[in-house]
Amino acid sequence: MIRLQNIEKVYRTDTIETLALNSVSLDVAKGEFLSIMGPSGCGKSTLLNIMGLLDAPSKGEIRIDDQKTGGMNDKQLAQFRNKKLGFIFQSYHLINDLQVLDNVELPLLYRDTTAKQRRELAAEALEKVGLANRLKHFPTQLSGGQRQRVAIARAIVGRPEIILADEPTGNLDSAMGNEIMEILLNLNRTDGTTIVMVTHDENMAHKTHRLVRLFDGAQVL
Numbered sequence: 001m002i003r004l005q006n007i008e009k010v011y012r013t014d015t016i017e018t019l020a021l022n023s024v025s026l027d028v029a030k031g032e033f034l035s036i037m038g039p040s041g042c043g044k045s046t047l048l049n050i051m052g053l054l055d056a057p058s059k060g061e062i063r064i065d066d067q068k069t070g071g072m073n074d075k076q077l078a079q080f081r082n083k084k085l086g087f088i089f090q091s092y093h094l095i096n097d098l099q100v101l102d103n104v105e106l107p108l109l110y111r112d113t114t115a116k117q118r119r120e121l122a123a124e125a126l127e128k129v130g131l132a133n134r135l136k137h138f139p140t141q142l143s144g145g146q147r148q149r150v151a152i153a154r155a156i157v158g159r160p161e162i163i164l165a166d167e168p169t170g171n172l173d174s175a176m177g178n179e180i181m182e183i184l185l186n187l188n189r190t191d192g193t194t195i196v197m198v199t200h201d202e203n204m205a206h207k208t209h210r211l212v213r214l215f216d217g218a219q220v221l
């Protein structure tokens with residue numbers, strides 16, 4: 001489903017070059033739930049952003065669903081992302097001026113849908129994450145765990161084949177973290193959604209199919 005070949009990422013500033021990823025090759029199968037662990041700064045978010053086509057590698061090739069992504073322009077990338085991928089960011093990235101329901105509808109705006117369909121799909125996604133009673137709240141009126149669940153609803157509303165999650169349980173207590181993990185496991189089991197999750201939590205990682213460890217930008221066993 002996702003194929004990374006010899007991915008290298010170099011960040012350059014005026015004075016320093018940082019090799020954030022050093023020749024990473026990784027295949028994620030369709031329907032697989034993969035977790036990525038490693039110390040702070042080892043390149044986990046960089047890898048996830050590159051997998052999600054949010055950032056381009058300095059070298060190497062990314063194929064998603066057997067399509068080469070290297071030659072796509074920004075517009076093609078945006079369309080491809082919108083259709084195939086759902087993102088859950090550690091810091092939620094919700095829009096505070098929009099109500100919960102409107103936040104979750106956002107990915108559907110770029111699709112061929114009517115306003116009514118968008119409402120229904122967003123409400124359905126929010127029900128899945130247990131937030132059916134918070135549709136009209138604003139993000140600032142929610143707890144951290146609830147915001148994380150809104151972010152998950154937004155990631156799943158377009159029924160993406162792939163979900164990329166950067167520490168989705170990182171800011172939560174263990175009960176809420178387990179609840180979020182159950183939602184992801186359920187999506188993987190029932191819809192066959194392919195999931196790649198970055199986590200610092202060994203317990204969470206061991207609930208997934210496979211664990212990849214990164215160290216200093218390279219994959220270790």
Ligand SMILES: Nc1ncnc2c1ncn2[C@@H]1O[C@H](COP(=O)(O)OP(=O)(O)OP(=O)(O)O)[C@@H](O)[C@H]1O
Nearest residue numbers: 011012018019020039040041042043044045046047
């Ligand atoms: N925009 C950037 N410009 C320069 N260097 C960067 C940039 N983004 C990340 N880096 C560097 O690349 C390396 C990998 O960063 P990355 O954010 O991928 O780490 P991480 O594994 O996600 O860490 P954490 O667990 O703390 O989130 C770090 O050394 C970081 O300083």
Ligand SMILES: [Mg+2]
Nearest residue numbers: 044045046166
């Ligand atoms: Mg990170």
